[in-house]
Amino acid sequence: MENTKKNIAYFHLPGLFEFYDLYSVFLPLYREHREYFYDRFEIASVYGAPADCIWGGGRVGYGECKAEDVLALMNEYGISSRLTFSNSLLRPEHLTDRKCNALCELFAASKGVQNGVIIHSDLLLEHIKKNYPDLYFVSSTTKVQTDFDEFLSETERSEFKYVVPDFRLNKQYDKLAVLPQAMKDKVEFLCNECCSFYCKDRKACYENVSRKNLGESCEDHICKAPDAKDGYRFSRAMKNPAFISTDDIMNTYLPLGFSNFKIEGRGLGSAVNLEFLLYYLTKPEYRLTVREEIYLDSMLDLF
Template sequence: MKQTTQKTVYYHLPGLFEFYELYELFLPLFRKHREYFYDWCEIGSIYGAPADCIWGGGRIGDGEHSAQEVLHLMQEYGISTRLTFSNSLLQEEHLSDKKCNTLCTLFEKGGTVQNGVIVHSDLLLAYLKRQYPGLYLVSSTTKVLTEFEQFRDELKRDDFRYVVPDFRLNKRFEDLHTLTDEEKAKVEFLCNECCWFGCKERKVCYEDVSRKALGIKAPDHRCMAPESEQGYRFSKAMSNPGFIGVDAIKDVYLPMGFSNFKIEGRGLGSALVLEFVLYYMTKPEYQIHVREAIYLDNMLDLF
């Protein structure tokens, strides 16, 4: 099969609202000292949502900066933003939520770079297409599409510019090779998932987050995966069978025709998100320069 000539990797980074202070420091550094970073990678988007959005789903973060401040910073550096509205349990009455609609209105009109929404619910999908046609749409990994044919069908939907598969499809190379160039351009792999590869309750976990966003009272979901009490560990993610490392991105996925990669981390600390940026985007000999530039500014919350 003919391979694409695309030679640039686009990373989709977490914490649009949650890690404003980190990006306020990092983005000027990324622009001013481009030599610190791999020349084959760019920032495709930064995603997130305020914690009190009922359309929200996935991993809930937080942030103190206004939507206008966030959008202004991203516009200044020409970066696409994505609102993470991946709640899977939305009903018709939730579509009129004022805050979520206000955010969509603001981000639809924001700047010369098109912004998007990460979505799970087909009900919300139809509403967004009707009310905010200027926003592009991304199919959320919270759908937990673990069967490759489900994923292929999702790629065929014209509704979505990108589709994020379940991380357990990341190494299905025999099937991935069968995708067309157009389908490959829509694939956005989740690189650094720490979740147990054999987990059967991933969708239940996401539904628990969706209920919380909607204020629905229910017993908390308790993850029973091995060593789940340790929380996220990048070292643990690196040993996950679904992990996609920087060398694999450059030497395996990019030559195959895949160029979009999502870094998770909205619910993690800014120091750990910085480690992701260092690992995936920064040349090893310059990682200390980036660390110093960020850490020596006491705005970064290390805890």
């Protein structure tokens, strides 16, 4: 089958600031040895935020790499950079934050690939749209829109280039299949969520992260889901009813007209994120080869 936009899977990867060292080794390998990787799977963007960004959301306290270095690396490989500014509790006084505005200015001014912002707050959306119109917007999964009609309304909003639905909508094929193609092109599925499918505290968890990014004093959110104490396990995520496998992408989502897929993992270690790159992008017969290339470069910390 001929490779066209409609049958290529575009991946949106975690760790823009958090995994600079990993990507600085992986991306040259990805370019120079394209035969190692699935022909129909491409890297479209990498998302993240520096530590201590008050507009940040989803995860807190990660990302030490300099913005200029991050931007230069992504530009070199023609990959869109996305700032994860999904704080859900922003107030007007937060919009003047110098660090976050400076990041928007830097990424908006970048030539070549258009960069974007993953966003929750409509207040922040209006601020960025007015002051940094060259950035595009992605509606964040932190909105936890588990109702399909609510998600549908979000997808109809013209402000958003992409919308990441709650992972529990991933397998509602009967409803997804009948969406017009223009809406299908905007949907970006979260593939590897490890959170319990039946969790009722997801929104509260994200709000707790938002408070911490704002510097507010608050207790840690304690997840009550089964096995939460064990942390993230890719093997467990694969058993989640909402998990999207490579086979699912090739045999179900692409034929239905969906082409955008998000991988979570900003708060995890680089070794775990390498496993995501191996599983979702790398042909099985080359996974050991890629793993050895990364390890032997001595850029990956396992402990």
